[in-house]
Amino acid sequence: MKGTVTVDEPRCKGCALCIPVCPKGLLRLADARFNARGVHPVELIDPSSECTGCQLCATMCPEAAIAVYRAVRVRA
Amino acid sequence: MTVVAPEHAMTPVYEFPDSLTSVPTHYCPGCTHGIAHRLIAEVIDELAAKERTIGVASVGCSVFACRYFDVDFGQAPHGRAPAMATGIKRVAPEALVFTYQGDGDLASIGAAEILHAAVRGENITVFFINNAIYGMTGGQMAPTTLVGQKTASSPAGRSLVGQGAPLRVSELLAQVDGAAFVVRRSLHDVVQIRRAKKAIRRAFEVQEQGLGFSMVELLSSCPTNWGLKPDAALDFIRDEMVPAFPLGDFKVPEAETAGAAGAGTADSSAAGADAAGSAVAGRARRG
Ligand SMILES: Cc1ncc(C[n+]2csc(CCOP(=O)(O)OP(=O)(O)O)c2C)c(N)n1
Numbered sequence: 195m196k197g198t199v200t201v202d203e204p205r206c207k208g209c210a211l212c213i214p215v216c217p218k219g220l221l222r223l224a225d226a227r228f229n230a231r232g233v234h235p236v237e238l239i240d241p242s243s244e245c246t247g248c249q250l251c252a253t254m255c256p257e258a259a260i261a262v263y264r265a266v267r268v269r270a
Numbered sequence: 271m272t273v274v275a276p277e278h279a280m281t282p283v284y285e286f287p288d289s290l291t292s293v294p295t296h297y298c299p300g301c302t303h304g305i306a307h308r309l310i311a312e313v314i315d316e317l318a319a320k321e322r323t324i325g326v327a328s329v330g331c332s333v334f335a336c337r338y339f340d341v342d343f344g345q346a347p348h349g350r351a352p353a354m355a356t357g358i359k360r361v362a363p364e365a366l367v368f369t370y371q372g373d374g375d376l377a378s379i380g381a382a383e384i385l386h387a388a389v390r391g392e393n394i395t396v397f398f399i400n401n402a403i404y405g406m407t408g409g410q411m412a413p414t415t416l417v418g419q420k421t422a423s424s425p426a427g428r429s430l431v432g433q434g435a436p437l438r439v440s441e442l443l444a445q446v447d448g449a450a451f452v453v454r455r456s457l458h459d460v461v462q463i464r465r466a467k468k469a470i471r472r473a474f475e476v477q478e479q480g481l482g483f484s485m486v487e488l489l490s491s492c493p494t495n496w497g498l499k500p501d502a503a504l505d506f507i508r509d510e511m512v513p514a515f516p517l518g519d520f521k522v523p524e525a526e527t528a529g530a531a532g533a534g535t536a537d538s539s540a541a542g543a544d545a546a547g548s549a550v551a552g553r554a555r556r557g
């Protein structure tokens with residue numbers, strides 16, 4: 195696993211601007227649930243750990259709702 | 271590749287900026303006012319200037335910006351943010367002072383204030399959010415509305431005859447001797463957003479160096495009043511606004527026009543600045 199993201203779901207406005215910028219297509223609107231604003235928040239679907247932590251999604255988000263993490267090499 | 275447990279091996283590379291509060295914004299979904307806020311806050315964080323930054327909000331959709339930035343803030347009467355920022359900077363020269371103004375606020379009712387703040391070479395930074403419309407009041411025509419663009423007050427589309435052509439504020443202010451740094455960027459995609467952030471940083475640095483008036487114009491979306499979905503609104507910026515408001519550096523300090531290494535110059539070639547932009551030689555002030 196190279197990277198991952200978390201979405202601050204209550205902040206997310208479901209604008210979907212982050213979705214097309216993900217080069218791996220890992221983001222989608224969670225159409226099975228709503229947040230308190232009544233919108234479908236974005237969620238990361240990454241079963242094969244493809245996220246690289248590239249930050250493109252976070253760069254696009256008007257709400258600063260996406261935090262991005264990258265794997266660091268753990269010393270043995 | 272070894273799969274490592276995230277809780278032990280993941281390090282944050284992007285987190286919510288310190289210089290924003292956790293208050294949810296009232297902006298419409300996909301409105302790029304939010305991106306502009308985020309970038310300004312990220313740069314204040316990078317400059318470690320949060321404790322000495324003072325913002326001045328204007329009248330328009332960003333009237334509540336004071337709730338969203340975790341820095342000291344004033345809120346000026348419509349169009350008067352540059353006058354308020356002038357007073358703040360003059361009594362607190364150590365503060366990093368910026369205004370945040372829409373196109374209705376800055377280019378219409380506040381046209382005199384912005385022009386004369388530049389003429390005086392006030393050492394303040396202006397973020398000018400050009401969305402080609404009065405967003406807050408329901409989508410009336412602004413001085414920056416495009417020819418043919420339909421708005422609540424130009425239902426047949428803005429017409430050259432009787433309403434005139436859109437006002438290009440950056441080009442206008444670049445003619446003013448007191449202006450040290452005047453550039454236009456856009457928020458319509460990731461590459462442009464990164465360039466916009468660099469320009470915001472450079473504008474603040476120009477103020478820190480005491481070089482005079484700095485302004486970053488940001489082409490921004492108003493999905494609600496344009497009647498477009500958020501992604502289509504970004505396409506509208508790219509396809510309709512950028513041709514009418516070319517991106518580029520209209521004035522940068524002299525050292526940067528001379529040397530290829532200058533942040534502004536590097537940015538301008540990347541953004542495809544036109545010859546007119548680079549021909550306007552920057553003049554360093556109070557340097
Ligand atoms: C003295 C005065 N005149 C008019 C108004 C009405 N008014 C409020 S916001 C606004 C224009 C806002 O447009 P802009 O500055 O482009 O900001 P946006 O909402 O598009 O971000 C106007 C005309 C006012 N509040 N005060």
Ligand code: SF4
Pocket residue numbers: 197198199215216217218219220221238244245246247248249250251252262
């Ligand atoms: S960090 Fe990059 S790869 Fe990961 S979800 Fe965001 S855009 Fe996709």
Ligand code: SF4
Pocket residue numbers: 201205206207208209210211212213235236254255256257258259260300
């Ligand atoms: S860009 Fe931000 S607010 Fe918009 S859907 Fe993605 S996470 Fe939500």
Ligand code: SF4
Pocket residue numbers: 296297298301302303331401405406491492493494495
């Ligand atoms: S009305 Fe337009 S400018 Fe105002 S918050 Fe909504 S989309 Fe943004």
Ligand SMILES: [Mg+2]
Pocket residue numbers: 330372373374399400401402403404405412
């Ligand atoms: Mg506007």
